[in-house]
Amino acid sequence: MFMQNKAEIDVIRQVPDSDLQQYLSPVTSQLNDFERATLNRPFTKEELLIAVKGMEKSAAPGADGVQLPVIEYLWESLGPILTREANNIMRTGNLPQNFKKVLITLIPKRGKEGDTDIANLRPISLTNTTLKIVSSAACRRLQKVLDKLIGPNQRGFIKGRFITHNTMEFFTMVRLLKERKDRDRPSYYQAILMADFTKAFDRISHQYINATLEKMELGTKMTGLLMSILKGQFGQIVMNNCGGDYFPLDCGTRQGNPLSPLLFNIALEPFLLHLKILEGVKLSYGDISLGQMQYHAFADDVNIYLSNLSDYQKTARCIKDFERVSNSLVSQSKSKLIGFYNGYSRKEQDILPYPQSYIGREDTQYLGIRLKGVDWSRFIKNLPFMTHKQGYRGLDTINKALGTNMFVSSKTVYKDLVQCMTAKELKKIDVSIQRMFQGIGADKLYARPKKGGFGVIELKVQLQGHRAKVLARTLGDDQSWYVKYMRAKMLHHVVKIFHQNPRANIRNSQGLDWADFLFEANGRYFENLEWTFTPNEIHYINAWKQLVKGSRITHPYTIASRARIEDVSAILSLRGIPSDSERKMLRTGIFKSQSKQRQEKKPPIMPGRFREICPEARPIKKWDKFWKALYKEEWIKRNELGAIHLFNIGSYVPQHDERPSRAAKCLLCLKEVTSDVFLQHIYNECAISQYWWNHLGFPRAMNLREMLAPEDTSFDNLRKLNWFVKIVRITYKGRRQSGNEGVTLPELSNRALRSAMRRVTPMGQ
Structure with missing residues (x-):
């Protein structure tokens, strides 16, 4: 089946050069001589080393088996x-055989x-690590000039461009089109074409990519390098550890190679340039034009915005021409036309x-977010299933924390910018995440790894920075319609507040500045936000209020003294100009990693009860030094020392002692012990523990002071301590369970103690 499908892809028709050049006529070189x-x-040795250090260390190797x-x-x-x-390779344009x-x-x-x-499987190419290093270095060079090669509405895998820009623009645009449908009376054929490219990365013609690179005038050597990485390679399909015959890879970019996404972006750009002939969707704020959109692109997810039947005809020609010259194929079954009128499907x-459908009934997604919006209740309810599906639910605490940040927190941040969670929903999701880490308090869960915590992102804190950054985007040089839209709303609200009239016209803005909204000191422009802003936008503003301190005081006489710009559109095109103090504040990274910043200000984790019963363990410096050493072992060297880690935060003990002095029985040695010294007994004085101390290679039994934040942080000592606390906890837990079931506990024999040591592995938790 695969070979049949592959054969269909690999029948590549050579396109006459004249046809290619005609198709690529909208493409012009924007690079200057220095950039070229x-x-x-x-390449230099230092440049390749930078590429090495920036690559994923755990990536699978290629045929040579050599890892990074x-x-x-x-x-x-x-x-x-x-x-x-x-x-x-750069000089000759030829790859070495291996x-x-x-x-x-x-x-x-x-x-x-x-x-x-x-059709539902995706091929991942495993190329030799050495070739990926060269590709990564070339990728870094390309990233520096991509802004000149790729239009602003194509955002996948380009530095400084984000998927969230696409989603926020798309969902805002859809809302605006729905709201204005009755007022503007657009064509019944106004629609969104969600184009699905069949095997997008695998089909693209090498001849077409080469012609595009030459038209963009990247230079002979760079073009030769890029094409050599694409052409002349041979693939071998590996399934169930069995490899098939090698076959030539005559088309497509290699998914798994760092250059693959960028080469696809470059190949897609001429198609997007052709779409500029569309009327597209005109966007405005009231009667103020913000611009028009013909498309959004993120990798192979391309939305084409159609105004009328004329746009349909132009789009059909654009698609047909692109398919002919590039070997691409837009799927007729998976692509969708989504209209804004109820009867559009008919x-x-x-x-x-x-296929055609009405947007009010369409349940499809754009870049992973449903058109109907985010169902946060369902998302939170599915968190346990998500951890199981991604395969990290049963891992040790550190890897579970990493998995949570990667698969849960990142998705939450991404979706929240489109549909902000309420405070109640934020609290629910943080509590749901905490429940996945039984026995570990929230303070320890969120604390930084170098301070003894696990670095889990506290979402109610983290999201404030991401939300506020939406408004910070308006201060830059970005001239997208969305930035102008947000500037228009801020300016309009300033006008309303200044005139104390919720119906004030935005054109009465003489002397007023939209940036005053962001930096006004007394907060009066943050009043009555519902006059102007959507609930989502109010969440952005509230986050900004928390993080940014206003410094401007606006009086009527200062406003009157400003140079007046009568054209509101011109005002919206002006970037905000912060004062020196405002600029200094914005440069402090106040929008970045709010959860991390908050935790960095806190002292290292120190177990309260342990420090009460062991005064020698109270100095902060002792804990600060220990956690940094343990961080290197656990997070850098990836040694699993979860038991000693949890022990030192006070959550890996078999039984917590109590402050009131009362009798308790040690389930290891079966002696009566007063509860206030229980932990000292079980780890230092118990005869059973003494046996394990002697047989695990310690010169003597360590006292509790030496076990807590130990000064000897060598791997050998930490490994043995990890083993010891695991044996104590697991053995004690097993005997307590037997006692609860009514079993009379026997004394532990030497044989049982040796067996306990064999059953418990030294590493892990």
Whole structure:
């Protein structure tokens, strides 16, 4: 089945050069001589090392089996060799023979887990790590000039451009079009074409990519390097650890190679330039024009905005021409036309052959967010399932924390910018995350790893920075319609407050500045926000209020003295100009990693009860030094020392002692112990513990003071301590369970003690 599908893709028709040049006529080179020379200069050993350090260390190797940490470790020997080979490739345009083999593994697309249909599987290319290093270095060079090569509404994998810009613009645009439908009376054919490219990365023609690179005038050497990484390679499909025959890879970009997304962006850009002939969607704030949108693109997710049947005809021609020259294919079954009128699904047209639906009934998604909005109750309810699905629910605490930040917190931040959670929902999601870490308090969960915590993101804090940053975007040079829209709203609200009239016209803004809204000192412009802003936008503003201190005081006489700009559109095109103090404040990183910043200000974790019964463990410096040493072992060297970590935050003890002095029985030695000294007994004085101290290689039994934030943070000592506290806790827990079931506990024999040591592994928790 795969080979049949592959054969269909690989029948690549050569397109006459004249046709390619005609199609690429809208493409012009924007690079200056210095930028082009920088792209084409020889690689240096230092440049490749920077690429090595920036790559994912756990990435799977290619056919040679060499992983990145090996190359980094041997860099002094291998660096000069790889630098020479990289420059040979750039000079000759030819790959060494051992760079040409590519292993291909198939993984299911999102939501298609367990599916065996080839259409629902995605090929991932495993190229040699050495080639990925060269590709990554080339990728870093390209990133510096992509703003000149790629239009502003294509945002995938480009530095400084974010997927959230697409989603916020899209959902705001949809809301505006719905609100203005009755007023503006647009064509019944106004619609969004969500174009789905079949095997987008795998089909794209090498001839077409080469012609596009040449038209953009990247330079002979850089173009030769990029094309050599694409052409002349041979793939081998590996399934169930069995490899098939090698076959030539005559089309497509290699998913898994760092250059693949950028090359696809470059290949897509001429198609998007052709779409500029569309009327598209005109956007405005009242009667003030904000611009028009013909498309949004993020990787192979392309939305095309259609105003009328004329746009349908132009789009059909654009798609047909792009498919012809690039070997791409827009799926007729998976692409969708979504209209804004109730009867759109029944509206007949024979121009664009895609399924039609009404947006009010459409349940599809744009970049992972449903058109109907985010169902936060369902999202929070599904958190336990999400952790299980991603495979980290049963891992140790550190990896579970990393998984939570990666799969839960990042998704939450992404969706929240489109539909902000209420304070109640924020509290619910933080509590739900805390429940996944039984026995660990919120303060320890959120604390920074170098301070003894696990670095889980506290969302109610973290989201404030992301929300406020939406408004910070308006202060830059961004001239997108969305930025102008937010500036218009802020200016309009300033006008309303200044005139104390919720119906004041935005054109009565003589002398008023939209940036005053953000920096006004007494907060009067933050009053009556519901006059102007949506609930989502009010969440952005409230976050800004929390993080940014206003410094401007506006009086009628200062406003009257300002130079007046009568054209509101011109006002909205002006970037905000913060004062020196405002600029200094904004440069302090106040929008970045709010949860982390908050936790960095706190002292290291110190277990309260342990410090009460062991005064020697009270100095903060002792804990600060210990946690930093343990951080290196656990987070940097990836040694699993979860038991001693949890013990030192006070949550890995078999039984907490109590302050009132009363009798309690040690379930290890079966002696009566007063509860106020229970922990001292079980770890230091108990005969059973003494046995384990002696047989785990310690010169003597450590007292509680020495166990808490130990001064000896060598791996050997930490490993043995980890083993000891695991044995004590697991054995004690097992005996307590037996006692609760009514079993009379026998004395532990030496044989049982040795067995306990064998059953418990030294590492982990």
